[in-house]
Amino acid sequence: MKFRLPQSVYNPISYAGAAIALISTFMFVFLYVLASLSSIDHAYTGIVIFLIVPAFIILGLILIPIGMARTIHRQKRLGKLPREAFPILDLNQPRHRNAVIIFSIGTIIFLFLSALGSYEAYHYTESVEFCGKVCHEVMHPEYIAYNKSPHARVTCAECHVGEGANWYVKSKLSGLYQVYAALANVYPKPIPTPIKNLRPARETCEECHWPQKTYGKQQRKSIYVLPDEQNTQWGIDLLMNTGGGNPALGNNSGIHWHINPDIEIEYITTNEQRSVIPRVILRDKKTGEETIFEDKDNPFDEENADFVERRIMDCIDCHNRPAHTYDDPSRFVNVAIAAGVIPTSLPFIKKTAVEACMQEYETTEEAMAGIREYMTTFYQENYPDLAAKYKDDLEKAIAGVQDAFSENIFPFMKVSFEQYPDNIGHMNSEGCFRCHNDRHASDDGRVITKKCVSCHTIMAQGPVESMTFASSQEGLEFQHPVDIDGAWKEMGCYECHNTPPLDF
Ligand code: HEC
Numbered sequence: 472m473k474f475r476l477p478q479s480v481y482n483p484i485s486y487a488g489a490a491i492a493l494i495s496t497f498m499f500v501f502l503y504v505l506a507s508l509s510s511i512d513h514a515y516t517g518i519v520i521f522l523i524v525p526a527f528i529i530l531g532l533i534l535i536p537i538g539m540a541r542t543i544h545r546q547k548r549l550g551k552l553p554r555e556a557f558p559i560l561d562l563n564q565p566r567h568r569n570a571v572i573i574f575s576i577g578t579i580i581f582l583f584l585s586a587l588g589s590y591e592a593y594h595y596t597e598s599v600e601f602c603g604k605v606c607h608e609v610m611h612p613e614y615i616a617y618n619k620s621p622h623a624r625v626t627c628a629e630c631h632v633g634e635g636a637n638w639y640v641k642s643k644l645s646g647l648y649q650v651y652a653a654l655a656n657v658y659p660k661p662i663p664t665p666i667k668n669l670r671p672a673r674e675t676c677e678e679c680h681w682p683q684k685t686y687g688k689q690q691r692k693s694i695y696v697l698p699d700e701q702n703t704q705w706g707i708d709l710l711m712n713t714g715g716g717n718p719a720l721g722n723n724s725g726i727h728w729h730i731n732p733d734i735e736i737e738y739i740t741t742n743e744q745r746s747v748i749p750r751v752i753l754r755d756k757k758t759g760e761e762t763i764f765e766d767k768d769n770p771f772d773e774e775n776a777d778f779v780e781r782r783i784m785d786c787i788d789c790h791n792r793p794a795h796t797y798d799d800p801s802r803f804v805n806v807a808i809a810a811g812v813i814p815t816s817l818p819f820i821k822k823t824a825v826e827a828c829m830q831e832y833e834t835t836e837e838a839m840a841g842i843r844e845y846m847t848t849f850y851q852e853n854y855p856d857l858a859a860k861y862k863d864d865l866e867k868a869i870a871g872v873q874d875a876f877s878e879n880i881f882p883f884m885k886v887s888f889e890q891y892p893d894n895i896g897h898m899n900s901e902g903c904f905r906c907h908n909d910r911h912a913s914d915d916g917r918v919i920t921k922k923c924v925s926c927h928t929i930m931a932q933g934p935v936e937s938m939t940f941a942s943s944q945e946g947l948e949f950q951h952p953v954d955i956d957g958a959w960k961e962m963g964c965y966e967c968h969n970t971p972p973l974d975f
Pocket residue numbers: 599602603610613614617622625626627628629630631662663664665666667669787790791792793794795891
């Protein structure tokens with residue numbers, strides 16, 4: 472017996488639809504198996520397999536009934552078919568039976584493939600490859616910085632989306648706009664922060680780091696290189712009073728006291744960057760007591776403020792760069808020298824390297840060429856003999872500076888330490904000193920302290936080969952690496968250390 476289907480199927484549109492659906496389904500299965508077996512880069516294959524090919528399958532499937540409906544409609548008009556509103560389904564007719572069998576089997580296969588496809592599409596659109604690489608230019612700085620952060624194995628979505636369908640849908644909706652913005656090249660450069668609709672840290676960070684779990688102190692050793700001829704290396708060992716919030720253990724103080732579940736700190740900021748904080752309100756949740764700290768030099772003046780935001784302090788107010796830290800040239804050159812990536816055989820290597828990075832560059836390529844040019848010229852003009860003697864070291868230094876630059880400064884997106892200051896600390900921007908500046912005082916005279924030892928103790932400091940070690944838990948008094956006549960006692964470090972802005 473010949474295999475027949477209802478007359479209405481035999482039309483060009485349904486044929487085309489069936490062909491498109493069949494070919495796309497084969498493509499889907501073939502590409503899916505191929506991608507699972509090989510280790511090809513998933514950033515773009517994912518778009519094809521999970522977004523474009525399924526769109527064609529669905530298009531093909533939709534064309535089949537459209538073609539059928541048109542045929543039926545025409546036949547009704549010509550009087551070849553009765554004018555009933557719905558087609559009559561008669562399973563005793565082989566044509567109808569075949570159509571039902573094909574439709575049922577097709578639906579089962581389609582549902583199975585869409586379950587598989589949507590599961591994979593879900594994972595794919597939540598993957599680091601998708602977020603970090605697809606719109607590669609836009610997310611390039613974040614992706615590079617992320618890969619050298621302590622969170623390089625935590626996916627973008629774990630911080631930016633988190634658990635639950637609600638945020639998933641929200642992120643996909645705003646994602647649609649972002650895809651459009653990237654394609655139409657209308658996205659802002661740099662991407663503005665703080666991110667307004669960032670999911671609260673309680674629902675992201677605290678999934679992995681819960682406040683009760685941080686206590687004790689952490690050691691932080693750093694090596695700094697001075698911009699002098701000898702490239703003097705200066706070490707500072709800080710014991711960070713990280714502390715925490717586990718009242719049961721009596722660990723109820725220190726830096727993480729701000730996130731202790733028993734208290735709440737609200738602050739008022741008058742600029743979008745949240746760097747100007749005229750008022751801080753501290754609430755003790757147990758006693759209900761409230762303390763208001765007002766900046767006495769810059770009190771809160773609601774009427775004359777252009778911008779006002781009230782915010783309950785959480786992780787992001789200090790850790791605003793947990794996965795994307797952009798260091799300034801002084802710091803990234805220090806790190807590269809301490810790691811041995813930049814050799815110190817040439818005089819003034821720190822100074823030259825930092826200056827080479829601070830020139831005006833429009834693109835990374837220009838910067839790479841400019842850094843080479845600047846450093847080579849400096850040594851050829853000032854130290855021709857040493858430049859010849861340490862030729863290999865100079866090459867190594869140039870490569871080291873270029874690498875460090877391209878991991879921290881991104882001219883194309885206008886991304887650098889300047890646009891995205893780190894709120895931890897107080898070297899390049901106010902950071903903790905936004906509140907801890909001895910100016911914020913309560914009515915009864917309590918001030919948010921600027922005392923160095925409340926946050927950290929200096930356990931050792933000095934030139935690396937002859938460091939001075941503290942003889943007790945009290946630590947040492949800070950010694951500034953170069954003589955600035957005690958200016959650090961009065962001024963904020965950031966007032967001298969905020970590197971001049973880069974001109975992109
Ligand atoms: C550990 C958590 C975490 C991870 C993982 C993470 N981010 Fe972020 N991201 C943040 C925080 C926090 C901010 C800063 C929010 C602010 O200042 O308002 C941020 C900011 C951003 C910004 C705004 C611009 C900027 O540089 O600050 C972009 C874009 C971004 N992230 C993309 C990504 C991408 C892409 C990935 C994965 C490759 C990723 N993030 C992974 C926490 C994370």
